[in-house]
Amino acid sequence: MQPLFIDLTSKKIVIAGGGRIALRKAKTLDGENAQITFVAPDFTDELLHLAHQRGYELIQREASADDFKDAFLSILATNEREANHALAKSLDSGQLVCVVDEAGEGNVIFPAAVRRGPLQIAITSNGASPKLTRMLKKQLDEQFDESWTGYSEFLGNCRDYIKKLSIPPSEKNELLAELLDDRYRLSEDERERKWAYLQSLE
Template sequence: MQPLFIDLTSKKIVIAGGGRVAFRKAKTLEAERAHTTFVAPDFSDDIILLARQRGYKLIQREAQAADFKDALLSILATNDREANHALANSLDSGQLVCVVDEAGEGNVIFPAAVRRGPLQIAVTSNGASPKLTRKLKKQLDEQFDESWTGYSEFLGKCRDYIKKLSIPSSEKNEMLAELLDDRYRLSEDERERKWAYLQSLE
C-alpha cells in the first residue's frame, strides 16, 4: 500500500456503524472538517453527542450501498462481519474504503499517527502486527514531544516568508537549512529573534 496524506476538508465521509469502533474512527477524523454521516440502526451516546457537537448527520437504519454514493471516504464499521463484507463488495472500486474488521477488503488503513502542529508522522504494519504499530507510535510520541509543535509552526511561517524575499534561490535554501538547527526547536526566544531578523530583510 502507498501511504498518502489526504485533505478531507468539506469532503463527504460516510461511516456504517453506530458503536465504539465507528466513534473512534470519527474522532480520528474530527479535525478534518469533513461532512460526516453515520448510518446504523442504533447509535451510542458518544456518537449522538459528537454528531450534535459537530453537526454530523445520523441516518437510523441498516446501511445500503446507495448511502456511500459520492463519498470520498467510506468506513465500514458495523459489528456484523457479513454486513461489512457485503457493503465492501457493493461499493465502487474507485472509492476509498476502510473495512475495520478485514483490512484486505478495503483499500484504506488508518495508521497510528503522531501530530505536532503541521508535522505528522504515521506508521502502520498493514495489519501484520498491531502491537508493533502501537509500540512504534509510543516511541514516536516520546521522541517528538510538544516542543515540535511550536517549532514546526515556526518553520512553516519562516518558509512562507523566505519564499517571498527578493534574494537568490541559493540564499533562500541556505536560510531554510539553517532553521533546522535544534536551538530553534528548543528555544522560543531563539525563534522570536530569528523571526525578527527575517522581517528586517525586507
C-alpha cells in the same frame, strides 16, 4: 499500499456503524472539516453527543450500498463481520473504502499518527502487527514531544516569508537549512530573534 495525506475539507464521509469502532474513526477524522454521516440501527450515547456537537448526520437504519454512492470515503465499521463484508463487495472498486475488521477487503488503512502542529508522522504495519504499530507510535510520541509543535509552526512561517524575499535562491536555501538547528526547537527566544532577523532582510 501507498501512503498519502488527503485534504478532507468538505468531503463526504459515510460511516456504517454506530458503536465504539465507528466513534473511534469519527474522532480520528474530527477536526478535518469533513461532512460525516453515520448509518446504523442504533448509536451509542457518546457517538450521539459527538454528532450533535459537530453537526454530523445520523441515519438510523441498516446501511445499504446506496448510502455510499456519493461518498468520497466509506468506512465500514458495523459490529457484524458479514455486514461489513457484504457492503464492501457491493461498493464500486473506484471508491475509497476502509473495512475496519478486514483491511484486505478495502483499499484504505488508517495509520497510527503523531501530530505536532503542521508536522505529521504516520505509521502502519498494514495489518501485520497492530501491536507493533502501537508500540512505535508510543515511541514517536515520546521522541517528538510538544516542543515540535511550536517549532514546526515556526518553520512553516519562516519558509513562507523567506520565499518572498528578494534574495538569490542560494541564500534562501542557506537560511532554510540553518533553521534546522535544534536551538530553534528548544528555545522560543531563539525563534523570536531569528524571526526578527528575517524581517530585517526585507
